[in-house]
Amino acid sequence: MDLRVFTEPQQGATYDTLLRVAKAAEDLHYGAFFRSDHYVHMGSVDGLPGPTDAWITLAGIARETSRIRLGTLMTAGTFRLPGVLAIQVAQVDQMSGGRVELGLGAGWYEAEHTAYGIPFPKEKFGRLEEQLAVVTGLWGTPVGERFTFDGTYYQLKDSPALPKPAQSKVPVLIGGHGARRTPALAARYASEFNIPFASVPDSERQFGRVRAALEQAGREPEELVYSNALVACVGRTDGEVRRRADAIGRDVDELKANGLAGSPAEVVEQIARYQAVGSQRMYLQMLDLNDLDHLDLIASEVAPQLG
Numbered sequence: 001m002d003l004r005v006f007t008e009p010q011q012g013a014t015y016d017t018l019l020r021v022a023k024a025a026e027d028l029h030y031g032a033f034f035r036s037d038h039y040v041h042m043g044s045v046d047g048l049p050g051p052t053d054a055w056i057t058l059a060g061i062a063r064e065t066s067r068i069r070l071g072t073l074m075t076a077g078t079f080r081l082p083g084v085l086a087i088q089v090a091q092v093d094q095m096s097g098g099r100v101e102l103g104l105g106a107g108w109y110e111a112e113h114t115a116y117g118i119p120f121p122k123e124k125f126g127r128l129e130e131q132l133a134v135v136t137g138l139w140g141t142p143v144g145e146r147f148t149f150d151g152t153y154y155q156l157k158d159s160p161a162l163p164k165p166a167q168s169k170v171p172v173l174i175g176g177h178g179a180r181r182t183p184a185l186a187a188r189y190a191s192e193f194n195i196p197f198a199s200v201p202d203s204e205r206q207f208g209r210v211r212a213a214l215e216q217a218g219r220e221p222e223e224l225v226y227s228n229a230l231v232a233c234v235g236r237t238d239g240e241v242r243r244r245a246d247a248i249g250r251d252v253d254e255l256k257a258n259g260l261a262g263s264p265a266e267v268v269e270q271i272a273r274y275q276a277v278g279s280q281r282m283y284l285q286m287l288d289l290n291d292l293d294h295l296d297l298i299a300s301e302v303a304p305q306l307g
Helices: 015-027 054-064 082-096 110-116 125-140 181-189 200-216 238-247 252-258 264-276 292-301
Strands: 002-007 032-035 069-072 100-105 147-150 155-159 172-175 192-196 225-234 260-262 281-286
Touching (some): 002 015, 032 054, 054 082, 082 100, 082 125, 100 125, 125 155, 125 181, 192 200, 192 281, 225 238, 225 264, 225 292, 238 252, 238 260, 281 292
Parallel strands (some): 032 069, 225 260, 225 281
Antiparallel strands (some): 147 155
């Protein structure tokens, strides 16, 4: 089981805070540092000092780290034109020496679009499908050749399809709870399928749909990595768990029911249940970015028990 750190900077974080977390995650041998891609906070927090852009942030972190992989859960397709996104991600991949992964989703949070004047189209899934075709098509076009795409939402003509990422194939993450179109899209474009904030039975059901879609598309189900994203709240004592839950404004019982919460032994058991239904990678949503001891505890007392 690969443990990765997943942050939500729109809830309130500076670049310096994110860099500190990413460096700690690297030092503690987590598999990756990921972040959300949002411009407006959610819930009762004030979100100060304001949003940071996902790919600008990851570019900076790329130059300050050397091993840890970097990516998004998920880049909002509504935020960027696919040609521009392909350039941005390829450049950050070069800056990191080939450590970038692109999670790409349709975008869903209308309030942040309204707040910053970003169009919020009604038909988002069709756009996402074309975005994936454009981004992967640009990267996959051999140097010296041209890329043309004539879609419903995006048109590119005679693109030089540059720059290229450092990696021969940037891992693409697709995720969600959709029963039909999402698995089909993952089967066509993804290297990894992620289901966020889902129960064990729901994860098993969705992984099964994705496996079936892969077989229908002529791909082996084992070609994909299957992963979950869940909030983490771990403590050596009940008091420490409660303190961490209070710090993020959550109830301990609710966290145990819907996330990874409790003692290290309890969390190992919780993760093992996901592993039993096919999950290979866990994105730990860390909501208190000032609590680096939390990262240390999971790395020292949870990770070694997972193999």
